[in-house]
């Protein structure tokens with residue numbers, strides 16, 4: 277590349293980084309709730325300290341871990357970058373952590389950007405053309421990539437090549453540019469939105485699921501060790517049950533009950549302290565937050581239990597449809613409080629009971645929560 281192009285590539289890279297920071301700040305502003313799975317500023321500082329660095333330290337997601345371990349080992353043996361990896365699942369379940377682990381296990385440099393940060397294909401070209409051999413590129417929220425960037429990515433993923441368009445209009449020419457072989461790790465909270473050609477270019481797709489309480493308990497104990505918090509077994513169990521199946525929330529609740537224990541007690545987090553602190557922070561016994569309860573409340577009290585369409589529901593709550601769909605719904609569906617039907621969202625008998633209401637006879641007996 278000539279000097280001017282390098283300068284503009286670097287400027288584009290800086291723009292991409294700034295946009296990414298802005299996007300992160302925005303999602304952080306939305307994540308001020310105690311049990312929101314979105315990261316806030318406090319989380320991000322602590323998270324880097326609590327993040328497992330290697331696959332062996334990563335708890336849960338057993339099948340994904342095993343498959344990933346095979347892929348990475350075989351790549352190392354062949355001395356070639358592994359297939360591109362797509363990580364799908366709700367926020368806070370470990371997608372960024374896995375991307376960093378992929379780089380660490382391969383001993384490769386790691387670079388991070390996100391779909392909303394890449395506004396133009398030039399932004400992506402700047403990132404891709406400056407990669408070193410074997411680098412791991414993490415694109416968070418890959419479903420939000422702009423169309424032209426997405427098309428550029430197809431070629432890059434498949435042939436390690438980008439076409440840089442020079443000039444405008446009829447005189448424009450595409451100059452193919454070789455790029456170093458790299459591994460793309462894409463993360464999405466909405467796998468369904470990814471166009472098939474992009475989805476198909478990932479050799480491995482992992483769907484991350486909510487964690488079982490026993491797994492969260494291990495994560496909470498590990499974090500407590502790192503943060504030097506003393507925690508009784510009973511408290512670890514209590515926190516794991518109220519963490520909404522999400523490690524990010526587990527770590528956040530741990531920090532809040534630690535604060536409470538330090539101010540109101542002798543610093544040791546016991547079961548009683550955990551329960552009292554969580555009551556103060558309005559986390560209910562299943563870890564449902566205000567948005568979750570708001571969704572159930574609206575479906576039941578305003579729409580007679582449903583079915584109600586997503587956009588109608590979002591308007592009733594004064595929330596973005598995407599927030600309801602990505603943040604609240606997956607967990608409510610997972611714990612059997614909400615079902616998705618072709619005609620809309622329907623509250624289950626368990627949801628009525630959870631709100632202290634008598635379920636309509638048509639719904640039958642409520643099953644026990646969490647099966």
Ligand code: ADP
Nearest residue numbers: 323326327335367368369370371372373523524
């Ligand atoms: P996502 O990218 O899916 O939103 P992250 O990878 O940022 O989620 O995870 C959020 C936090 O939760 C991390 O900082 C890490 O401390 C913790 N975490 C996630 N998954 C695990 C896990 N399997 N074991 C231990 N901690 C985890």
